[in-house]
Every structure is written in structure tokens, then in C-alpha cells.
Amino acid sequence: xxxxxxxxxxxxxxxxxxxxxxxxxxxxxxxxxxxxxxxxxxxxxxxxxxxxxxxxxxxxxxxxxxxxxxxxxxxxxxxxxxxxxxxxxxxxxxxxxxxxxxxxxxxxxxxxxxxxxxxxxxxxxxxxxxxxxxxxxxxxxxxxxxxxxxxxxxxxxxxxxxxxxxxxxxxxxxxxxxxxxxxxxxxxxxxxxxxxxxxxxxxxxxxxxxxxxxxxxxxxxxxxxxxxxxxxxxxxxxxxxxxxxxxxxxxxxxxxxxxxxxxxxxxxxxxxxxxxxxxxxxxxxxxxxxxxxxxxxxxxxxxxxxxxxxxxxxxxxxxxxxxxxxxxxxxxxxxxxxxxxxxxxxxxxxxxxxxxxxxxxxxxxxxxxxxxxxxxxxxxxxxxxxxxxxxxxxxxxxxxxxxxxxxxxxxxxxxxxxxxxxxxxxxxxxxxxxxxxxxxxxxxxxxxxxxxxxxxxxxxxxxxxxx
Amino acid sequence: xxxxxxxxxxxxxxxxxxxxxxxxxxxxxxxxxxxxxxxxxxxxxxxxxxxxxxxxxxxxxxxxxxxxxxxxxxxxxxxxxxxxxxxxxxxxxxxxxxxxxxxxxxxxxxxxxxxxxxxxxxxxxxxxxxxxxxxxxxxxxxxxxxxxxxxxxxxxxxxxxxxxxxxxxxxxxxxxxxxxxxxxxxxxxxxxxxxxxxxxxxxxxxxxxxxxxxxxxxxxxxxxxxxxxxxxxxxxxxxxxxxxxxxxxxxxxxxxxxxxxxxxxxxxxxxxxxxxxxxxxxxxxxxxxxxxxxxxxxxxxxxxxxxxxxxxxxxxxxxxxxxxxxxxxxxxxxxxxxxxxxxxxxxxxxxxxxxxxxxxxxxxxxxxxxxxxxxxxxxxxxxxxxxxxxxxxxxxxxxxxxxxxxxxxxxxxxxxxxxxxxxxxxxxxxxxxxxxxxxxxxxxxxxxxxxxxxxxxxxxxx
Numbered sequence: 001x002x003x004x005x006x007x008x009x010x011x012x013x014x015x016x017x018x019x020x021x022x023x024x025x026x027x028x029x030x031x032x033x034x035x036x037x038x039x040x041x042x043x044x045x046x047x048x049x050x051x052x053x054x055x056x057x058x059x060x061x062x063x064x065x066x067x068x069x070x071x072x073x074x075x076x077x078x079x080x081x082x083x084x085x086x087x088x089x090x091x092x093x094x095x096x097x098x099x100x101x102x103x104x105x106x107x108x109x110x111x112x113x114x115x116x117x118x119x120x121x122x123x124x125x126x127x128x129x130x131x132x133x134x135x136x137x138x139x140x141x142x143x144x145x146x147x148x149x150x151x152x153x154x155x156x157x158x159x160x161x162x163x164x165x166x167x168x169x170x171x172x173x174x175x176x177x178x179x180x181x182x183x184x185x186x187x188x189x190x191x192x193x194x195x196x197x198x199x200x201x202x203x204x205x206x207x208x209x210x211x212x213x214x215x216x217x218x219x220x221x222x223x224x225x226x227x228x229x230x231x232x233x234x235x236x237x238x239x240x241x242x243x244x245x246x247x248x249x250x251x252x253x254x255x256x257x258x259x260x261x262x263x264x265x266x267x268x269x270x271x272x273x274x275x276x277x278x279x280x281x282x283x284x285x286x287x288x289x290x291x292x293x294x295x296x297x298x299x300x301x302x303x304x305x306x307x308x309x310x311x312x313x314x315x316x317x318x319x320x321x322x323x324x325x326x327x328x329x330x331x332x333x334x335x336x337x338x339x340x341x342x343x344x345x346x347x348x349x350x351x352x353x354x355x356x357x358x359x360x361x362x363x364x365x366x367x368x369x370x371x372x373x374x375x376x377x378x379x380x381x382x383x384x385x386x387x388x389x390x391x392x393x394x395x396x397x398x399x400x401x402x403x404x405x406x407x408x409x410x411x412x413x414x415x416x417x418x419x420x421x422x423x424x425x426x427x428x429x430x431x432x433x434x435x436x437x438x439x440x441x442x443x444x445x446x447x448x449x450x451x452x453x454x455x456x457x458x459x460x461x462x463x464x465x466x467x
Numbered sequence: 468x469x470x471x472x473x474x475x476x477x478x479x480x481x482x483x484x485x486x487x488x489x490x491x492x493x494x495x496x497x498x499x500x501x502x503x504x505x506x507x508x509x510x511x512x513x514x515x516x517x518x519x520x521x522x523x524x525x526x527x528x529x530x531x532x533x534x535x536x537x538x539x540x541x542x543x544x545x546x547x548x549x550x551x552x553x554x555x556x557x558x559x560x561x562x563x564x565x566x567x568x569x570x571x572x573x574x575x576x577x578x579x580x581x582x583x584x585x586x587x588x589x590x591x592x593x594x595x596x597x598x599x600x601x602x603x604x605x606x607x608x609x610x611x612x613x614x615x616x617x618x619x620x621x622x623x624x625x626x627x628x629x630x631x632x633x634x635x636x637x638x639x640x641x642x643x644x645x646x647x648x649x650x651x652x653x654x655x656x657x658x659x660x661x662x663x664x665x666x667x668x669x670x671x672x673x674x675x676x677x678x679x680x681x682x683x684x685x686x687x688x689x690x691x692x693x694x695x696x697x698x699x700x701x702x703x704x705x706x707x708x709x710x711x712x713x714x715x716x717x718x719x720x721x722x723x724x725x726x727x728x729x730x731x732x733x734x735x736x737x738x739x740x741x742x743x744x745x746x747x748x749x750x751x752x753x754x755x756x757x758x759x760x761x762x763x764x765x766x767x768x769x770x771x772x773x774x775x776x777x778x779x780x781x782x783x784x785x786x787x788x789x790x791x792x793x794x795x796x797x798x799x800x801x802x803x804x805x806x807x808x809x810x811x812x813x814x815x816x817x818x819x820x821x822x823x824x825x826x827x828x829x830x831x832x833x834x835x836x837x838x839x840x841x842x843x844x845x846x847x848x849x850x851x852x853x854x855x856x857x858x859x860x861x862x863x864x865x866x867x868x869x870x871x872x873x874x875x876x877x878x879x880x881x882x883x884x885x886x887x888x889x890x891x892x893x894x895x896x897x898x899x900x901x902x903x904x905x906x907x908x909x910x911x912x913x914x915x916x917x918x919x920x921x922x923x924x925x926x927x928x929x
Contacts, residue, residue, distance in 0.1 A: 018618065057624045070622070152559075152618075227569070228906035231512035238894045261564070261571035262513055262893060407899060 001113040010108060013117030016071045016149030025114050026074060029148065032110030036102035039095035044081035045103050048134055049074070055133070062130045063145065064123035072119070072147035078104060083139035100143040107146060117151030120144050154290075165202070195330045197302050201276035204251065225411055229455055230255060232409060233321060233350045234262035236457055237269075240348060242319035246312065247273040248335065250284055250297075255323035255352075260293045271295040272317070274310055306330070310338045317342050320349040327353055327388055336401030343460045349403060351456045354388040355410075358452030361388035391454050403458035411453040474788065475841045481798055482532070482836050485829060486544075488802030489525070491870045491890055492826050497551030499525065499826040502873065502888060502895060504806040505568040506747075506759050509820060511886065511905040513571060515893040517564030518555045520582035522548055524830025527586060530593045531837035549590050552583050553607050560614030567827055568907075577620055577630050578644040581651045584608040584616075588654045605658060612655055616648050617667070626670035630694075641694040642675050643704035646711035649675075653711070657718050665719065672715050675708065676727050686737055686753040689730030698751035702738045703764030705731055706771035713774050725778060732775045732782050735768055743793025745769075747809075758809025759820075762797045763828025765790065766835040773838070791839065794832060799824065801853040801868045804832050811858055819857045819875055819886075819904070822866045859885070859904050 030047070038044065050056055050069075059077075060069040069075055080096040087095055108118045122144040124130060130142055164177040195203075237245065245263075250256040250273045263269045271294065275281040278299040285297040301309040308331075320339045329335050339349055354361055395405055494500040498516035503509060529545035532538070555563045565579045566572045587608045591601030620628040630644035649671035656664035680687045680700075690700035691708050712728035715721045738746040738755065745768045746755045769790040776785045797804045803824030811818035852869040856878070864885055867874040873895075875886040886905060888895035897905040 053624045070624070225907075228512075231510075231906060232902065235512050235894050235896060238892075239896060258571070262515070409902070 003109070006109050006112050010112040010118075011155035012119045013147075013149070013151035013153065013155065014068070014119060015152040016068070016073065016117060016147070017152045018073065019150050020073045021116060021148055021150070025116065026148070028114065029107050029110045029116070033103045033107040036099070036106040038099035038102070039092070040086045042084060042086065042099075044084055044096070045100060046079040046081070046140060048077040048079065048136075050077060050134075051075075058133055059130065062124065062126040062133065063121070064125050066121050066123065066145070068119060068121065068145075068147045072149045074146075074148040076146040076148070077134070078143045078146060079136060079140040080143050081139050082141050096141055097143065104144065104146055111148055115150070116148055119147040121147065193330060196306050197276070197300070197308055197330055198306075200328065200330055201280070201300070201302070204249070204276045204280055225453070226255070227258070229323075229352055229409075229411065229453065230258045230262065232455060233352075234259055236348075236350065236407075237263055237319055240319070242269070242348070244270045244317050245272065245319040245321060246310075246317045246339075246342065247271070247295075248320065248322040248339070249273075249275060249325045249328070250295075250323075251275075251280075253284055253288055253295075256295070256321070257288065257291060257293060259321065260288075260295065272312070273297045274300055274312075276300050308334055308338060310342050312342045314341050315344045315347075318344060318347055320347070322349065322351045324352055324354065326351055326394065332389070332394070332397050333401060336397060336403070340402045340460055345460060347460045348406070349398075349456075349458050349460075351394070351398070351458070353394060353454055353456075355452060355454050356388045356390040358388065361452075394454070394456065398456060398458045402461050404461050405456055405458045407457040409455040409457075411455070474791075477795065478791070478836050478840050479842045481795055482833070482840055484798065484800075484802035485804070485833055485836070486532075486802075488824065489826070489829070489833070491801075492803075494891055494893070495551075497547035497549070499548070500893070501826050501890070502823055503568045503570075503827060504810075504820050504823050504825050506761060508568045508907050509905075510568050510570065510907060511888075512895050512897060513893065514888050514895050515564070515571060516551070517566065517570040517579075518552050518562030518583045519565055519567040519570075519576075519579040519827055521567075521827040521830045522552055522586040523582040523589075524832075524834040525586065525826075527589050528830065528833040528837040530589060531834070532840070534593075535837075535840060535842075545590055545593075549587055549604050552587060553603070556607055556610065560610040560612075560618075562611065577616065577628070578641075578647050580611055580615060581644075581648045584611055584651045585647070585654065588651070588658065592654075592658060608651065609655065609659075612651050616651060620648060621667065625674060627674035628671055641697075642678060642691045643693070643701075643707045645671055646675055646708040650711045650714055653714055653718055668715065668719070669721075672712075672721065672724060675711075676723060679727055679730065681730075686749055686755070687734065687751075689727075689732070689734040690749065691731065692751070699748045700734065700750075701748040701764075702735060702745045702768050703747075703761065705735055706764075706768040709735070709771040709775065710767075713771075713778060716778065728775055729779050729781055732772055732779065732785075735772060736782075736785070738768075739790075740793075743789035743791075745790075758814055759807050760809050761807045761828060762794060762804050763806070763825070763831040766794055766832040769794070770831075770835045770838065773835075787839070791835075794835075799853045799855070799868070801851070803868070804829050813858075816858045817855065819859050819864060819866065822855050822857045823873070824868065859901060 033045075033047075034043065050059060053070075056069040056075060059075075060066055063069075078100050080100045082096050085095055104120055108120070111118045124142050124144075127142055130136070131138065131140075136142065164175060167176045168174055169176045242263075247256045247259075253273075256271070256273060260271055273281075273284065273295055275284055275297050276299070281297040281299040285295065288295040288297070298311045301311055303309065320343060322339075326332050326335070336349075343349065391408075391410075395408070398405055489499065492499050492501050494514075494516045499521055500514050500516040502511045502514050526545045526548050529541045529548070533541035533545070552562065555565075557563055562580055562583060564570050564572070565583065566576045567579050569576070587604040591604040591608070594601030594604075616628065620630070622629050625640075627640070628645040628648040629639040630641040631639045649668050652664045652671075653668045655661065656668060675691070678691060680690050680692070682688070687700055691705055692698040692700055693704060709728050709731045712724040712731065715724040716728065735745065738749065740746060740757070744760060744762075744765050746757045747760055747764075749755045769787050772782065772785050773787050775782045794804070797807070799805060799822075801824065805822045806820060806825050806828055808814070808821050809818075810820040852867065855866045857864055857866045857875070859875070863878055864875050865878045867876065871890055873886075873888045873890070874884060877883040877885060883898065884896070885898050885901045886895060895905075
């Protein structure tokens with residue numbers, strides 16, 4: 001197989017068939033690994049093949065509870081001997097990581113050439129216990145796990161960063177193209193107003209790239225509350241007889257997919273979506289297609305002066321939905337005006353957003369107090385370029401854009417972590433009997449001063465038509 | 468139902484009305500929808516059909532009626548339901564929309580998929596027994612069992628089936644769910660004699676038996692807790708485990724399973740109520756809770772004890788009549804059985820959730836009644852519309868159901884529609900003012916005795 005082709009085609013597999021990998025093929029993969037470059041060609045790598053199922057379970061517990069320990073036919077732990085490095089640690093501290101990385105990448109490519117899927121996981125949370133469990137001498141550093149197996153899913157390549165966006169000339173920040181560098185995976189500012197549309201589009205690409213097909217980088221996930229929200233939207237769309245609908249920036253499509261299953265079982269309703277770039281549009285359309293949902297996804301048109309335009313005919317939609325995206329966009333008003341232009345005269349927009357000073361927003365703010373300019377990745381669903389707007393402001397902007405608010409549904413919720421955390425806390429201080437009551441409704445009743453989530457239904461103001 | 472002295476006639480009449488009601492709940496051929504009421508979460512707005520446990524009771528009831536009446540209509544109905552299930556099967560073996568109260572959701576729910584499989588296996592073996600071909604239904608089950616249930620749920624480290632893909636959380640080990648999944652493999656073993664299925668079942672059986680309460684509180688003796696995290700023992704879920712244990716005894720000849728079933732039967736009997744029916748659950752201290760009393764669930768308990776009667780001398784005296792009589796009291800003139808009693812915090816009042824008729828509970832009653840039916844013909848339909856006063860918290864309302872609609876309306880002069888589902892449609896309608904009572908709310912507020920419908924605290928019409 002052509003090397004470049006193998007590099008382009010290889011994807012991380014997260015679902016493996018139970019079918020074992022023949023020993024000969026495993027040896028070929030390990031052989032490819034050992035030919036990788038290592039610091040001073042010392043070849044200080046070792047690897048442990050973990051076969052015992054009970055042992056795998058124990059290892060999983062020490063490694064962030066990864067589920068792949070049970071799925072993958074082959075689990076390898078990569079080790080590197082740091083004590084025998086010729087280059088002093090102070091001079092080149094990352095030699096073990098670089099050498100191991102090269103070793104692993106060779107293996108992954110060779111596995112791919114053999115039709116075998118692979119995944120690298122470096123989450124080893126309890127190294128000391130892992131050493132004890134697997135009798136690993138102290139001089140060896142556990143670097144990562146490599147999971148191998150025949151893939152049980154087709155993985156579509158998520159978008160990649162542009163070369164021109166990461167190659168700097170002479171000094172950091174001087175991109176070879178001479179243009180301004182776009183933000184990193186996480187934004188430099190939590191305020192989307194400080195972003196350009198181009199930066200936001202790039203961020204979305206990376207979010208999809210980061211999360212892959214299994215991650216859910218949404219500010220809120222799909223739980224019973226958000227299911228209710230989609231129930232309400234689908235019910236209202238049904239009441240209004242909406243047949244052609246547009247969703248704004250569905251990303252992985254968690255909410256749009258859920259809506260589609262409610263309103264479009266027989267292909268009665270036409271679904272469209274707009275995404276921020278051609279790459280994300282293609283990705284989203286592909287992901288929907290996999291679930292049997294017909295949805296045409298087009299890319300937003302960005303202009304030089306940071307203006308946006310929808311690639312659709314004027315007054316062509318009956319309804320528009322926007323689930324937790326207004327918090328992200330650099331300019332809400334411009335989007336709402338575009339929405340107005342593509343809606344027919346009595347068309348409706350449904351906007352769901354996180355409210356300022358709702359539970360999610362407060363947590364977001366607390367986190368950003370700690371790291372104002374560099375959001376912690378562990379909280380990615382709460383961070384990113386979103387800034388919960390106050391309900392009043394959104395209602396005002398909706399009006400400014402030429403809509404009349406018909407209904408405003410307000411939801412109270414706490415993130416599940418807080419609910420579970422609250423219950424655990426009560427247990428730990430001896431009030432476990434209260435935890436059931438306090439873990440949900442009690443909190444809602446006592447602290448739900450402001451709604452966490454708001455759903456607005458607004459109608460386009462037509463010429464002389466009644467709402 | 469009317470006062471009939473012949474119990475068989477009573478059951479025949481009830482079955483007839485119930486099957487007519489099921490006909491009104493079809494969204495399309497073989498697809499049964501409608502609102503879902505569950506003790507922990509309800510789906511009023513989304514009313515589309517899905518692949519869930521409705522089909523185990525429904526298909527088995529239709530087959531039983533065909534066996535007893537030889538009327539081909541019943542076989543046709545069973546086949547249509549099975550065809551619908553097949554139409555939902557995805558390439559990876561899972562069924563779309565297999566979450567019952569959580570539908571529509573991507574992914575699949577172990578217990579609902581497995582229950583649908585049980586319906587398909589019953590149809591396949593019945594067709595074979597009458598000289599017809601049921602291969603495609605068995606194939607669909609094999610595909611689901613191999614690719615979905617085994618691949619996703621089998622945990623080799625402990626030798627049982629998890630209830631979700633989430634491997635490392637304790638709450639993913641739910642005993643009734645693993646029993647139902649194991650029951651699929653047990654029936655597959657019976658059909659195919661594949662030794663590996665037997666191994667899986669034996670291992671899961673041993674795992675489940677390990678958790679049967681042998682010594683503690685007298686009331687809980689013989690019961691199975693809900694899971695590793697929930698120590699409550701629910702009557703319905705224990706009954707489902709009991710059915711699996713009896714199947715294991717019948718098919719594998721396992722004596723331990725029979726002894727465990729015997730003990731479990733004793734626990735269920737302790738939950739029996741004087742006027743018929745059973746309590747909902749006993750908590751880990753042995754305190755018994757009656758409400759909400761799910762009628763379909765109690766039908767499952769009665770059915771399990773009836774089956775046990777055939778195998779155990781200890782339970783040979785079990786009398787199902789008071790329980791059946793109790794069940795029949797919940798059948799409305801439209802033909803469907805209401806969900807239950809006691810959803811309202813004032814149990815003397817009929818809650819709006821009590822009175823809904825749900826396919827995924829009525830199938831359990833349908834199956835029980837069909838198994839008890841002795842006659843050869845069924846009576847004609849008896850009712851076309853029902854009206855009942857119910858309560859939405861402190862508001863009195865009128866529940867109306869007919870062939871075309873389910874409606875809850877304000878009984879005052881303006882007769883405002885509070886809730887409406889046009890049968891055959893995917894979505895119901897709720898008036899904004901009452902929305903908070905009809906959205907999905909996760910925790911089990913009913914049994915905890917308080918209401919959390921405050922989640923949508925205000926709905927503002929601007």
C-alpha cells in the first residue's frame with residue numbers, strides 16, 4: 001500500500017469485531033514498530049500484550065475506564081526505558097515520547113495496511129498501581145495503550161486543519177501565507193463577539209475533529225429535559241404544518257437527529273441545514289446519511305467584511321431551528337436577519353439557548369475564573385466559544401431582526417454532575433436519606449431562580465398578517 | 468365489564484374488546500404506538516411506534532388466540548407485528564427506536580430489543596409447528612442476538628450480560644434485564660441447539676442466582692434486587708426473572724433454577740393484596756410500597772405465578788382468579804386497560820397518568836388473558852368511546868378516548884383541549900398551560916411522593 005494513501009486513509013477505530021488477529025499479522029505490525037527511529041537508535045521500547053480478561057478489567061480501572069479493553073482483541077501497553085537514554089533528561093526530555101510515538105505510528109500504519117483497525121489511548125491515570133499490577137520496573141515509563149482489531153464501523157474522516165494555518169515562518173504567529181493565525185482548538189476569548197466567522201468556522205472544524213464520531217461537544221447533552229425540548233419543538237412544528245425546515249449549524253446533529261426522528265418518519269418533512277464550512281457540511285451530511293436521515297447540508301457563505309449569507313433562496317422555508325448555537329455565533333443579529341430572509345412570511349424560528357446565570361452558565365463562569373484564557377479540555381462541553389446571553393437580550397434581538405415572539409418556554413435543570421455530586425455530598429455527610437429528594441427537584445425548587453435553558457418560538461412579521 | 472358468571476366468557480369478552488382496542492392503536496400495519504406511561508418517565512408528545520417490549524406480549528397473545536380459535540386473523544396480526552419489527556432492524560442487528568419511554572433515540576435498549584426478539588422467536592417456532600416457515604424471524608433474532616446483544620452486552624469478565632454498553636458502571640448490571648437477554652439465548656439454544664448459547668445462559672443464570680436474597684429480612688427472602696445499585700425488589704421485574712428461571716428449568720433441566728423460582732414465587736406471593744393484585748415493590752428494609760400500581764406489571768406477576776404452579780408443588784395452590792378479577796376491573800369500555808392506580812399523590816384520586824391506555828402494558832394483560840382463555844370464539848366489540856374524570860395535580864379534567872383520538876379536556880364550559888393525540892400520528896398536542904405535566908421527567912417522583920413538574924416552571928405566552 002502506498003504510504004501517503006495509508007496515512008490519509010487510516011482512522012482511529014472505536015468499535016472492534018470480536019474476531020481475533022492472527023499471530024503472524026500481529027508480528028508483522030510489531031515488526032513495523034521496531035523499525036521506527038528512536039533516540040540514538042537505543043530501541044528502549046518494550047511492550048506488554050495484555051490478554052487475560054480479568055487483568056484487562058483491572059488495567060481499565062487504572063486507565064480512565066476505557067471501554068476498549070473489553071472490545072479490542074489485542075491490547076498492547078507501550079513502555080519506554082527512560083534510565084538508559086544517552087541524552088540527559090535536561091537536554092532532551094521528550095526523547096522517550098518521540099521515540100515511542102514513532103514506534104506506535106509505524107504500527108498503526110502497518111495495521112491499516114493489513115485491514116486492521118487501531119486506537120491509541122494515553123490515558124493512564126494511576127501509573128504507580130499499573131506498574132505494581134503488571135510488574136513494570138520503575139525505569140520503564142508506561143507511554144500509551146494500543147488497541148488493535150478488525151473495525152466494526154466505517155469511520156468518516158473528520159475535517160483537518162489547513163496547512164497554511166499551522167506553518168509559521170521564522171517566528172510563531174507569522175503564518176507562511178502571511179494571514180492572521182486562527183484560534184487554537186480552544187478559543188482565546190470566551191466571548192464569541194471577539195471572534196470572526198472564519199475563526200468560528202475553524203473552531204467548529206476542530207471540535208468535530210477533536211470529538212470524532214463518538215464525542216458530543218454540545219453545551220448540553222440529550223437528556224430527558226432536552227428530549228422534552230425537542231418534543232415541544234416537534235409538536236409546535238406539527239401544529240403549524242411546517243414541511244420545509246432549516247437547522248442552523250447542527251454540528252454532530254444531536255438535536256437535529258432527534259427532531260428528524262419525530263417529524264420525518266416517512267420523509268414528509270424536508271430537512272435542510274447550514275454549516276460553517278464545506279468540510280463540516282459534508283461531514284454532517286454523511287453522518288446523517290448513516291442514520292438514514294435525508295438532510296441537505298450547505299455551507300455558509302462568508303464575505304470579506306465578516307458578513308454571512310445563507311446559500312438558500314429567499315422565503316423558501318416554513319421553519320428554522322437553532323439548538324444551542326446562538327451562544328456561539330459572533331454576530332447573532334446578522335444570523336437572525338439571514339433567518340428572516342429565508343423564511344416565508346409567516347414562518348417560525350425556534351431558538352433554544354442557555355440562559356445567562358442559569359446553572360450551566362454559572363459553572364462555565366466558575367471554570368473560566370480558574371483559566372480565563374485557556375479552557376480546560378475536560379470541560380469542553382461547558383466551554384468553547386459560547387457565552388450564555390441573557391434571555392431579555394435574545395428576545396430583544398429577535399424583535400430587532402423582525403420577529404415577534406409567540407412563546408417562551410423556560411426549563412430549569414442542573415448539570416448531571418452537580419446533581420450526582422450533590423447527592424454524593426449528602427451521603428458523605430450522613431444525610432443520604434435526603435439525597436434522593438435533594439438531588440433533583442429540591443435543587444430546582446430552591447435554586448432555580450433563573451432558567452437554565454430557554455426555548456423561544458418567534459414568528460416572522462409579515463406584511464399585515466396576524467401572528 | 469358486565470357481570471358474567473362464566474369466567475371464560477368474561478375473559479373472552481375482555482380479550483375481544485382489548486384486541487379491538489389494539490387495532491385502533493396501529494400507526495401503520497404492524498406498528499403500535501401511542502403515549503407511554505412508565506413509573507419513572509412518560510412520553511406523551513412523541514407517540515410513534517418503536518421496537519420495544521410491546522411486541523413480546525402482543526405476538527404471543529395473537530399466537531395463543533390462533534392456537535385456540537384457528538382464526539387466521541390472529542396469525543395475520545402476529546405476522547404483521549413481526550414484519551414491522553424486521554423493518555426496523557438496522558444492518559448492525561439493532562432495532563431502531565427500541566427505547567419505549569425514551570423514544571425516539573439512537574442506539575438500542577437491551578431489554579426492549581430482547582423482548583422483541585422473544586416475540587419473534589415465538590412466532591418462528593409457532594410457524595414451524597404448524598408446518599410453515601418462520602426462518603426469517605429466527606434469522607432476525609439471531610442477527611440481533613449475535614451482533615447486538617452479545618457483541619455489546621456480554622461481559623466475559625463476570626460472565627453475564629450488562630444492560631447497557633457502559634461497561635464499568637455498576638448500574639449497568641440490572642438483573643431482570645440480563646434475565647430477559649439470557650432468555651433470548653435460551654430460546655435460541657432451544658431452536659438451534661448451539662452449545663455456545665447454552666454456555667452463555669448457564670453463566671448468566673449463575674450470576675443472577677448469586678444475588679437472590681437467601682437470608683435477610685423475611686419479606687425479601689427469595690427476591691432479586693433491581694441491580695447492583697438499586698436494592699429495591701420490584702414485583703414486575705422479579706416476575707420477569709422468575710419466568711426466565713422457569714424457562715431455564717424447562718429447557719436446560721436446571722434444578723437450581725427451579726428452586727430459585729420457588730423462592731422468588733414466595734416473595735411475589737407476599738406482595739399479593741387482599742382484593743387481588745400485587746404491591747409495586749419492597750425496599751431494601753422490606754417496607755412495601757403499593758403505588759403506582761401498574762396493571763400490566765401485575766399481569767406479568769400473575770402470569771409468572773401461574774407458570775410456576777405447573778412446576779412447583781409449593782405453589783400448586785396458587786389461585787389466579789382474584790388477581791384476574793382485579794385486573795379486569797381496570798378495563799375500560801374502549802377495550803384498553805388503564806395503566807394503573809396511584810400516580811396521584813392523593814391515591815384516592817384518579818391521576819391522568821392512571822387512566823391512559825398504553826400498548827406496552829396492555830400487551831402483558833393481553834398475553835395473560837389469552838393464556839387463560841378456554842373458549843373458541845370471541846365476542847363482538849362492546850364500546851366505542853369512554854369518558855373518565857381524572858386529575859392533573861389539583862385540576863379536574865376529563866379523559867376521553869375513542870377509535871380516533873385520546874383527549875384530555877377541561878370539563879368546564881369552554882372544554883379547552885389540554886392534551887390530544889390523534890391515533891395514527893407520531894405527535895400529540897399539549898396546551899401550553901399544561902405543558903409541564905406532559906414533558907418527560909426522569910426521576911421517579913411518584914413513588915417518592917412529590918412532584919417535580921416544576922422543571923418547566925413557567926410557560927409564557929407572549
